[in-house]
Amino acid sequence: MVFGRKKKKEADQGAAVVGGDAPLPALEIKPIGINKDEATGLIIACKQLPGYPIALVLIANAISGRADRILIDYSAQGAVVRYRLDGMWETLPAMDRASADAALVVYKKILGLNPAERRARQDGKFATNFKDIDWVVSFTSMGVPSGERVLFSIDRKKPLLKTLGDLGMRDGMQEQFKAMMNGHEGLIIISAPATHGLPTTWRIALENADKFVRDWVSIENKKDADPEIINVTQYFYEDGTADTPEAVFEKVRLKQPDVFVLPSLINGDIVESVLNQINTEHKHAVTRVVANDAFDAVIQVLSAYPNHAKSLIKVMQGVLNQRLIRRLCDNCKQPYQPTPQLLQKLGIPAGRVPKLYNPTVPPPPEQRVDAKGNPVEFEICKRCNGRGYLGRMAIFELLTIDDTMRQAIAKLASKPDELRKFAKSRNHLSFQEEGILACALGVTSLQEIQRLMSGK
Ligand SMILES: [Zn+2]
Numbered sequence: 001m002v003f004g005r006k007k008k009k010e011a012d013q014g015a016a017v018v019g020g021d022a023p024l025p026a027l028e029i030k031p032i033g034i035n036k037d038e039a040t041g042l043i044i045a046c047k048q049l050p051g052y053p054i055a056l057v058l059i060a061n062a063i064s065g066r067a068d069r070i071l072i073d074y075s076a077q078g079a080v081v082r083y084r085l086d087g088m089w090e091t092l093p094a095m096d097r098a099s100a101d102a103a104l105v106v107y108k109k110i111l112g113l114n115p116a117e118r119r120a121r122q123d124g125k126f127a128t129n130f131k132d133i134d135w136v137v138s139f140t141s142m143g144v145p146s147g148e149r150v151l152f153s154i155d156r157k158k159p160l161l162k163t164l165g166d167l168g169m170r171d172g173m174q175e176q177f178k179a180m181m182n183g184h185e186g187l188i189i190i191s192a193p194a195t196h197g198l199p200t201t202w203r204i205a206l207e208n209a210d211k212f213v214r215d216w217v218s219i220e221n222k223k224d225a226d227p228e229i230i231n232v233t234q235y236f237y238e239d240g241t242a243d244t245p246e247a248v249f250e251k252v253r254l255k256q257p258d259v260f261v262l263p264s265l266i267n268g269d270i271v272e273s274v275l276n277q278i279n280t281e282h283k284h285a286v287t288r289v290v291a292n293d294a295f296d297a298v299i300q301v302l303s304a305y306p307n308h309a310k311s312l313i314k315v316m317q318g319v320l321n322q323r324l325i326r327r328l329c330d331n332c333k334q335p336y337q338p339t340p341q342l343l344q345k346l347g348i349p350a351g352r353v354p355k356l357y358n359p360t361v362p363p364p365p366e367q368r369v370d371a372k373g374n375p376v377e378f379e380i381c382k383r384c385n386g387r388g389y390l391g392r393m394a395i396f397e398l399l400t401i402d403d404t405m406r407q408a409i410a411k412l413a414s415k416p417d418e419l420r421k422f423a424k425s426r427n428h429l430s431f432q433e434e435g436i437l438a439c440a441l442g443v444t445s446l447q448e449i450q451r452l453m454s455g456k
Contacts, residue, residue, distance in 0.1 A: 024053055025060030025130070031111050032125040032136070038112070046110045051102025058103060059137065062154060063130050066391075070152040072100060073144075074118075086326045086392045087195075104150060107139055119143035127157070134158065159200070164208060167201060167322075168393030170437065177320060177398055181209040181286065185278050186317035190288045191297035193455075196324045197394060199226070202288050205320070206232055206261065214284075217252050218261035219245065219270075232261055249273050260285040265301070271308045278315045285315075292455075293431065294319040294399035295416045295423070302413055313409050316401045322394040323431060325438075325448045329384035332360040333442070346436050346446075353440040359388025359447070393443065395435050395452065399428060 031039045046052055058081070062070050067083035072095075079100030081092040108115040111124030121142040128135050134157035141150045161167060164174045180188055190205055192198040203226075209216070211231035220226060222236035222243075235252050237245040245266045252260075253273070265271050265287050277283040291297035297319050302309040335355040343350060360381060362368070368378045380386040401409070405423070412419040424430065429437075435449035 022053075025056050027056060027060055027063075027128050027130040029056070029059065029107075029110055029126045029128050029137070032127050034112050042110050042112060046106050049102070049106050049109070051099070051104070051106045054099050054103040055106035059128060059152070059154075060130060062152070063128075063133075063135060065385075068154050070150075070154070072104070072150040073147065074100060074104070074150070075147040085387075086389055087324055088326075104141070104148075107150075108141070111139060113141075118148045159203070161200060161204060162207070164204060167197075167204060167396075168327075168438070168443070169396050170441075173396060173398050176400065177205070177318070177396075178208065178210075180318040180320075180398075180400070181205060182214075183317055184284055185282045185315070186284060187274075187278065187312065187315045188284075188286045188317055189294075189297050189301060189319040190286065191291040191294065191319060191321045192394075193292050193323060194290050196322060197392075198288060198290065198322075201320070201322055201394065202263075203227070203229060206286070209259075214258035215255075216259045216261055217255070217257040218263065219248055219252060219266070220263055221266075226263055233257075237266075245270050246273075253277065256281075258284060262287045264288075265305065268305055268307060271305050271312070275308060275311045275315060279311075291321060293420075294321040294397045295419050297321055298399075298401075298409060299413055299416055302409075309413070310410070313406050313413075316406070316409070318401055319399040321397045321399075321431075323452050324392050324394055325435070325444050325452050326389035327391045327393050328357055328359055328442070328444055328448075329381060329388055329390040331383040331390075332381035332388065333357040333445075334360055335442075346439075347433070348436065348440060355442065356439055356446065357442050358445055360386075361388045362386045389448070393438075395431055395438055395449075397429070397431050397434060399423065 028043065031042060034042070058070060062083050065083060065085060067085045069084035071082045071084070071089070073080045074097070078097045079095045081095055081100070082089045083092065084090075105115045108122065111126060113122040113124055119142070121140065124139045126137050126139065128137060136155050136157050138153040139150070141148060164177065165171070169177070190198070190202055192201065206216070206229050216232040218226070218232050218234050220234060220236055222238040225234065225236060228234060235248050237243050237248040246269055249270055260274055260277065260283060262270070262274065262285060265274070274285050278285060287301070289297050289300050291300050298316065302312060305312060335357055338346075338353065338356045340350055343353065362378050362380055368376050370376050384390040399405075404426070408419060408422045412422065420430070432449070432453055435444070435452060438444050439446055439449060
């Protein structure tokens with residue numbers, strides 16, 4: 001096994017990815033988007049290739065280890081393989097270039113790509129089933145100055161996370177946010193920094209909205225459309241065709257939907273049309289933006305459409321932002337009693353939180369020795385493999401925009417820090433405060449909240 005922290009020495013010394021006669025992992029990779037006969041032919045041909053076992057093991061080990069990304073950097077020196085687990089990259093023992101090349105030939109061939117092309121970007125998708133779970137793996141390869149870089153994104157075919165609670169949203173906030181989503185005559189913004197899980201939260205927010213009594217439609221760019229969401233009818237505009245955003249919006253408007261879902265606000269004309277729908281037809285709209293916090297999201301939307309800023313502020317009802325953090329492993333987290341000074345610093349009233357938790361992180365192998373340098377057995381938690389954390393969750397910031405807040409936004413839109421201060425004075429909870437609440441519930445650690453606040 002490549003992934004995980006083996007105690008055995010050879011794992012640390014760059015063991016080969018596949019042992020000589022090790023059995024192949026029980027999975028197959030099947031290209032998606034290629035006709036069935038062609039796909040079968042490609043699979044049969046690839047099974048004969050020397051790199052086939054390595055190609056399978058890299059994927060199987062990533063899935064077994066709960067990684068959701070694999071990154072392989074090819075350079076003259078060799079190939080460096082990294083797995084991403086709970087948002088953190090871990091480097092695997094070095095892989096020799098010949099084995100890594102052989103695996104890459106398999107991936108490219110099975111996806112109908114050109115193995116000889118090592119510079120231009122190539123993309124493909126394959127499906128796999130491992131331990132009774134279906135996975136979809138996106139593959140991208142492209143030349144970089146040091147050689148070639150290959151990225152795999154591994155997703156469950158049927159998403160595991162289904163509710164806002166699954167994401168880590170506390171109950172009180174769920175009620176508030178659902179009321180916002182199911183409200184009328186307003187604009188809701190869903191946001192997160194890059195790589196902080198915005199697509200997942202967007203999907204779950206829409207899936208959990210009330211779509212049975214109201215018609216939800218989305219207007220999306222055909223070239224990067226979102227996955228389908230039940231009971232949200234998708235309409236697509238396409239650059240260079242008669243299906244311009246304006247034409248599609250007009251077509252959709254005539255169907256008189258209740259809620260417009262706009263992954264992007266597209267352009268000033270569309271913003272104007274949406275504002276009209278909200279103000280004269282009592283419609284609702286939801287959009288999303290990559291932003292560092294709720295205030296940043298508001299400011300980004302306003303500065304993208306300065307001519308409509310005033311009208312946009314009038315219809316804004318709420319903004320959700322989120323950042324991902326790691327969950328403590330329940331099996332090995334260590335309770336400690338916070339000092340009164342610490343509680344005071346965290347703004348927690350005395351006596352409210354008897355325990356906080358730290359992760360259990362075993363010392364590195366070379367330090368697992370006694371005073372005489374003799375090795376000491378160190379038990380490593382089997383559930384989290386000694387990482388101290390298991391899985392991720394989101395910390396949410398939910399900004400409710402009422403008339404007082406609207407006035408403040410109009411006045412302070414160019415001064416985000418003052419805007420944040422004003423919101424705080426009205427009991428708006430920032431990430432830091434929401435994070436401390438999560439620590440008090442024992443689901444994460446203060447270190448993890450510090451990491452989140454420092455933007456690492
Ligand atoms: Zn553990």
